[in-house]
Amino acid sequence: MSFLTPLYALGALAVVLPIAFHFLQRRPRRQIEFSSLMFLTPSPPRFTRRNRLNHFLLLALRAAALLLLALAFARPFVRSLASITGDLGGRDLLILVDQSASMQREQLWQQAIQQTDAVLTGLGPRDRVGLYFFDDRFETIVGLPDTLTTSGTAPNVAAIRQALETRAPGWHATDLGQAIRSAIEVAKAGNTNTVSRPTTLIVLSDFQQGAARDALAGIVWPPDMRIVPRVLTAPAKVNIGVQRLADDESLPHDTSRFRLYNDSPLETLSVELAWQGDKSPTQQVARRVQVPPQRARVVTLTQPIGVDQLRLSGDAEAFDNVAFVSPVQPRQVVVRLLGATDDDPATLYYYLQRASLGVGATEVIIEPLAVTDSTPLSPQETPLVICTRPMDEGEGRLLRSYAQKGGRVFVVLDPNEAQWDRRVVAAAGENDSATTDVAEASSAGLAALLDLRHVTLEARRHEPYAMLGEIDLRHALLVPFQDPKFADFTKIRVWQSYKLTADHEQPWQSLMRYDDGTPCWVEQGVDQGKIWILTTGWRPETSQLALSTKFVPLLAGLLRETSARLEASRPMLVGDPIQFAPQPAPRAVIDPAGKTHVMASDDEAFAATDLPGLYTLARDAGPEIVAVNLAPEESRLQPIDPQELEKLGIQLGKHETASELELRERQLKDFELESRQQGWRWLIFAALAILLAETWVAGRTSRREQLIEST
């Protein structure tokens, strides 16, 4: 016989109580306060008639009733042999281990190994188990076996243990949603081969806030599947992650922006940022930044030459404290000048030479342009051509084709530098000859450059002077002057200029005009390049442009526009493929660990960016360095409440070892057996019958005693 609730059987001990009370010394309840006990001696307990057992039968009946009641509450049942040897069904266990960068924290990986080991230890003989790693990818390490072998789960368990010992967390971001979705697919595929079995996904992860969960939305959850979140916890520490932001076009090419995010919910932290690189191993402190809790700060830093990483110090977690940047290379930009290159204050070149156009690590060299058809200009080698003298038609066509390939041409029509209107040239020779008499001419070279039939230039002298107006401050060239502090162009006076007109309307965009409405600076977009025409000059007798503070920023803007185009727009993260297009594939890619990956000529991208650091693309023209950084979400380490997963429709469950499962199964069977047999009803009936008998015996005894007393 077995009992469903054996603890109730302890109630049978209550039988002892009346007997024990009976035999125990009857200490009086009455208490008397007495003035002094100095003459009193304690009385020994006396054995009186009340201590003797008179009615054994009554006592026995009452004890039996109590015993039967206790047994009835214990729910007895008889277990048959068939019910004992039950067969336990198997289940599928998919162990998902997070191997993202945040798992590199203290003891997390060890916890993952220990918890996996605990799961493996509690496996039943008919269970199937598989091991899967996930970060922003999903990787099957040890899949579910198709069929159960005679050796059970032993081969899988050995393989899982070995895999866990050899692997370590990587540097990728966490996509929890995608991992669970993939695991469901795997479980479904595993279940089609065999009969449907209950499946449990045991997710071993730190469940950080930065884990992506978008993929969980709209998930269709299989009915037999449960997820068991095992949250791996590291000691709570304040963490600040550093993330490189995309370059701002308005900033010089050697400045970078970084975003610092404080993950702590309460604590404000002050951290130090320092530059470091292979060529400058000693750290150069860049800035000390204080970051409030749950807030981000963006800092803009100028990158010194020779450094390739920004290191953060002062927080507790080290794995996300480095942001890699491509090293700034000292660059020489060659600007070609079509015009006089005499070092004479009477030339435009004189002022160009003295305006330091280079910014940061960029050095600008102005060299004369020798136009030959055999060597066409390359926009990569020559980002800008400045033209200060009238060009002929051939030169105009050549520069046009250069602009079409991405080059930039800046034409300066300074009446004191060159007589543009003397070169009376008609594009097709069909102009009226009388026009020369009124000093009006068309520049064939300019017309060819602008791809117009003819362009009319009219030299003018402004009395007393002209001023600049209608300045398009939204244009990229003039954006630096948007601030009202710098937007005042009224101090620039112009005495001489050309009036530029074309054969049809709107062949160009006017960036600024004179106060009489004629264009001063126009821009014409040509395929990938641009052509700018300034209808005045900066020689002191022409205008006050060279004397103005606007002169250098305006010319430097031409070069900035040029360099910005060549920079990568978005910082690369771990796992992002490095795209080679439009350039051909490099010969090889050297990853931060020093491993060389040889590339085929038709490869379009390099996808194995598994480590943060600098990837060197070995090209014929020279190495190109690409910085790859840790995903910023990995720095958000605060744990998610697993109950939040339930809100996303996930069915959370509890993992049980095989022995626990067996115990539960057995309890269920016991419950079934007991409810079928219902032996407690018989015990209650028996107890009631005994109580009836006891009442009868007690009544009879009492009557007899009364009779004896009365006689």
Next chain:
Amino acid sequence: MSNANRPPQHLRSTTAGHTDAVAKVHREPIDAAAIMKVKHLHLRARIVVEGFFNGLHRSPFHGFSAEFSEYRQYAAGDDTRFVDWRLYARSDRYYIKRFEDETNRRCYLVVDQSRSMTYGTVGYTKAEYAATLAATFAYYLTLQRDCVGLLTFDEAIRDFLPARHRPGHLKRLWGMLDRPATGQSTQIGSALEEIASLVKKRGLIVLVSDFLAPMESLAKPLGYLRSRGHEVVAMRLLDPREVDLEFDEAAIFRDLESGQPLFVEPDVARGDYLLKFERHRRELSDVCTSLGIGLHTFLTNEPFDAALYQWLVQQVRQPGSGAGFRRGSAGAR
């Protein structure tokens, strides 16, 4: 003494003669329970004292202020001012008329207010009985123009009122007696030692207590008190149950002072209790006798005037005393 030297028979009124007169007075006892039903202490005292005098058929409000003591035959050197010339005229003898000293007596009532005194089975406690008794004595003594002081104690001295005779003094004394007993234990020995140091002038000390303490702690302080020249009267108050232990069933007896529980079957323990109680009583009596202390034991169901009467008898028998009977002697005269 020769017959000639003796004063005439009718003049030979002595305290012994008064004792006889008092002893012969027929008195109706006043029921203590009825007295204790009166709420105010001073009313209780007045009822007892005035009823006591009524019982004696002698009013306390008549008599002489100067107290005649005896006649003595004139001897050379005696002051002639004290010669009773009227007697000389009748008897042709020179007699010197002697008077009692008019000095007021100092009486201290020392009342035990420990927890053991809060015991009572007759409708009131020993402490209440003791307070009423002390108030009665105080009133009686005040009527005699004696100075009365009060000292209450439990484990230490609680209240002390020096012996005085002035208006309002009695009221204060009654007020002090009316306070409930709050003490925990009895340290009668140390309390008596403190009294000896407090009361410098010799006087009468009336101890009202149950004296339920080990004899070794009582004998020495009583002797010390006596050695300072005080007259000491011990009034022992006991509840009837303390004397006979007449309880019907077994119970946990809890000590009022220490709180200590003790399981007692009264039938079993009674014999031993009475034996020990009697031994203690005898030892206390022996000590008092050896020290010249009058010991009177009262049960709390006994009438108050009986106590007063016993005390008066004790005062009359006390050699050299008689102050308690000055009023009575004056009235008898």
